[in-house]
Amino acid sequence: MATPGQVITCKAAVAWEPNKPLVIEDVQVAPPQVGEVRIKILFTALCHTDAYTWSGKDPEGLFPCILGHEAAGVVESIGEGVTEVQPGDHVIPCYQAECRECKFCKSGKTNLCGKVRSATGVGVMLSDRKSRFSINGKPIYHFMGTSTFSQYTVVHDVSVAKIDPKAPLEKVCLLGCGVPTGLGAVWNTAKVESGSIVAIFGLGTVGLAVAEGAKTAGASRIIGIDIDSKKFDTAKKFGVTEFVNPKDHEKPIQQVIVDLTDGGVDYSFECIGNVSVMRAALECCHKGWGTSVIVGVAASGQEISTRPFQLVTGRVWKGTAFGGFKSRSQVPWLVEKYLKKEIKVDEYITHNLTLGEINEAFHLMHEGGCLRCVLKVHE
Secondary structure (H helix, E strand, O other): OOOOOOOEEEEEEEEOOOOOOOEEEEEEEOOOOOOEEEEEEEEEEOOHHHHHHHOOOOOOOOOOEOOOOEEEEEEEEEOOOOOOOOOOOEEEEOOOOOOOOOHHHHHOOOOOOOOOHHHHOOOOOOOOOOOOEEEOOEEEEOOOOOOOOEOEEEEEHHHEEEOOOOOOHHHHHHHHOHHHHHHHHHHHHHOOOOOOEEEEEOOOHHHHHHHHHHHHOOOOEEEEEOOOHHHHHHHHHOOOOEEEOHHHOOOOHHHHHHHHOOOOEOEEEEOOOOHHHHHHHHHOEOOOOOEEEEOOOOOOOOOOOOOHHHHHOOOEEEEOOHHHOOHHHHHHHHHHHHHOOOOOOHHHEEEEEEHHHHHHHHHHHHHOOOOEEEEEOOO
16 A cells, blocks of 8 residues: 555554553554655664653653654655655664764764754654654654654654665664664774773673673773673673672772772773762773763763862763764664674574563563563564
């Protein structure tokens, strides 16, 4: 059946209010307007950022909304002025846009893009400040400019990465968030050199991707830090060489790491979003040159602290978003690296469910034994 130009009614998991189970609803998805792309989402994964907004702790969280931002699908139709993708193209929607013409994109200094942020931050599309989702005429907000917990979604063209059609969408959907964030924190933000000593706080998907990136970069020691010792066996497969559980020590964890490493690590990565751990990650860095990268997203209103002397004596505190990767340019490159078996993706997928089982998938994610759960979106 021909759908371009028509409203599509499809299934989506709607978050009606914070902390209440998502509800599978029949949602109307309007056709794409100027500069927009409508995508048939085939596979979507769950990420802790979805849970963070769903919990009500996200100041930008708006309800009702359709969550989801780590996915892959096929272009169904395109709006006026869209030139870089065509119907039938295999794509990954990217919450980090890349317009190539704003101040940020032109700076050569960042992967952040300013073009659509004013709209995606408030759950609407840029052209008319309206949503493309509705249920019986009631608008449903977009989320992160992606909203992938829906069989069809509408996104800005600057947020669509066209990828090799040979790539399995049920795997490469992970390249929309967590895996690139970890790899890029190492390769782009920290620029870890061969022989470095690295500490990783939090061994979930992002922390494991940091480990893999550090191993690829030639790090000599990769110390994984987590309060769940069961994670160590998995972490070894991704390159972690030593494991420290803070619960096994009376001393502050930063002191434990400093003692283990003759003065501290060259690079540390906080992959949790806990401000006290962020401090520990900075303070376990070596005097004179240690760099700590904040990867985890802390709750709204939280603040970081340390003594200025930590920075005066040569430590550097940095942050990263989407691992510093430019989405449209570099996600296709990451897909090629996966196809050449140069980066892991399959190994992060511990569970496969359907869109209808999304609430169960969120429970799995919080239990700790789950890295990534991929949902098949169409029955």
